Amino acid sequence: MMAAVGEPPELKKFSGMQRAAALMLSLGHEQGGPIWDQLTTEEIKELSSTISQLGRVPAVVVEYLLVQFSGEVSSMSTLHGSYETTERLLEGIMPTDKVKEIMEDIRGPSGRTMWDKLSNVSEAVLAGYLKNEYPQTVAVILHKLRPDHAARVLSELPREFATDVVMRMLRMDTVQKDVLVQVEQTLKSEFMTNLSRAQRRDPHETMAEMFNALDRSTEEAMLEALDDKAPESAERIRALMFTFEDLANLLPGAIQTIVRNCNKRELALALKGSPEDMKKVFFNAMTERAAKLMRDDMAAMGPVRARECEEAQTALVRLAKSLGDRGEIMLVDPKSDDAMIY
Structure with missing residues (x-):
């Protein structure tokens, strides 16, 4: 058994990631192999990059890391792997924002990402699946969705069934964690998997x-x-x-949302290169004063390159699609005159 080693002053020069890199380098392929197998591709890349730039590591630092590692392992009667222990481990070797990103990815159905994905499923498709579930399960799911999306799903459900769901939501206390995890697991294994297959x-x-x-x-x-x-x-x-011209088909409220969220110089450039009827669509979504200021800005620009106007128009289309993806506006689906996407 190795003797206890005090923390060497040289250790302070090494970051958490560098310490992990030095430890993995010293463990080598045979001893370190099982640990490498537990890492994600991104973690392997980051750790490998740190190893490649590690340079010389003093022997006292290597010895301290090995003694510390072996001491922690030998003092445990058992190891318990969980999301919490994984998160604590990662926090010791990488920045907080990176840990958060990795944990959200590996948590799968228990992470925020699952509900974000569900919020992007159209209400008709989601309601078609939920109407075959228990009302209590549907109540738990709608409780987790954004209110606007949950409302649209509710309106697609059979009226009597929807009323039952609402009554259960009204009586619902805080959802137990194990119940929520079970519901998420079912959604992931049954609904999301089948949906991805059906929507190639x-x-x-x-x-x-x-x-x-x-x-x-x-x-x-x-x-x-x-x-x-x-x-x-x-x-x-x-x-x-979906083109800049398609924006003219949006509801006035959607145009107002785009105007509120866009870069005003980009909007002026985009409208300067557009026909008069397109200008009216946007000016009608502004106050009279804001429309006048926008016209003044456009006039003050003088001649501009057509390419600049086109780039600004493309930027507005991207903004509109981003707002549509987040459910803040409705976009008319170019594949159909009647269908709407959210």
Whole structure:
């Protein structure tokens, strides 16, 4: 058994990550292998990067780390791996924000990410699944969703069933953690898994999103090239793309939300390069004074490059799609005149 070693002064020069790197380097492949197997890909990359830049580590530091490690292990009758012990371990070797990111990822259904994903599922699809569940289970799930999304799901459920769910929500106390975990596990294993299988994305949708992010000239050049080689694909991509002109189809409240959240110089640039009817859509969403100030700003700009206007228009489209993804506005789905996406 190794003798106790006091903390060497040289240890202060090494960060938590560097200490972990030195320990793993000293353990080598055979002893350290089982530990490496428990790390995520990102953790392995970060730890490996630290090892590669570690340089010389004094023997006294290595000895201290090994003695400390072996002492902690030998003093335990058993090891208990859990989210909490994992989080404490990671906090000792990496920044807090990184620990939070990793824990949210590995917690899976018990983390915030699961409910974020569920909040992005359309109310019709979610209600179609929930109407076959116990009302108490549905009450727990709706309790965890954003109020606006929960309301839309509730309106899609059969009236008598929805009333039962509401009554249970009214009588609901704090949901026990083990019940919540069980519900989340079921959602992940049954609903989300089946949903992902059923919603294999059309590659044209992915390409349409990518083309939306291109500058106008590159976008047009790519689509023209596709017109020659795959005209049907080019036509489908065009139909799926959400463009600046599509913003004119949004409800006035959605336009107001975009105006509140956008960069005002970008808005002025975008409108300067747009037709008059498009300008009216945005000016009608502003106060009379704000609209006048915006017109004055546009006039004061003088001549601007068409490319700058196109880039500003693309930025507004991205903002609109981001607000739509967060459920703050409704976007008209370009694939259908009637359908709405949230």
